[in-house]
Amino acid sequence: MELHKIAEIIKKNKITPKDVIYHTWRDGKNKLGEVSGKIRVIVLKKDGIARVEYICPECGHYGYLETEWKRPFSFKCEECGFRIRVPRLRDEVKRERKMEKKKALQAKKLKKK
Numbered sequence: 097m098e099l100h101k102i103a104e105i106i107k108k109n110k111i112t113p114k115d116v117i118y119h120t121w122r123d124g125k126n127k128l129g130e131v132s133g134k135i136r137v138i139v140l141k142k143d144g145i146a147r148v149e150y151i152c153p154e155c156g157h158y159g160y161l162e163t164e165w166k167r168p169f170s171f172k173c174e175e176c177g178f179r180i181r182v183p184r185l186r187d188e189v190k191r192e193r194k195m196e197k198k199k200a201l202q203a204k205k206l207k208k209k
């Protein structure tokens with residue numbers, strides 16, 4: 097299953113970047129931090145509603161939902177209830193750097209032993 101619904105909405109309504117408050121396309125990570133899902137979110141100026149299309153990283157469920165747009169944004173998989181977060185990209189980069197640092201530190205510690 098591939099994401100297609102938001103692409104159709106964009107096409108059908110002839111949506112251009114100036115009609116859009118927010119638009120993102122992310123990989124979804126499961127509980128183990130593995131990339132195994134997909135998330136696409138678009139928020140249109142005309143109604144301010146978040147349209148979310150996703151493949152749940154936990155259970156593989158394909159879903160589409162419309163919900164209130166707020167930051168930080170997250171939603172629950174309708175199938176398994178797994179909370180899928182859509183962090184700001186900057187925060188995500190920060191967290192990944194932190195993880196890398198941690199890993200490097202652990203590797204160093206292991207070497208010492």
Ligand SMILES: [Zn+2]
Nearest residue numbers: 152155173176
């Ligand atoms: Zn799920």
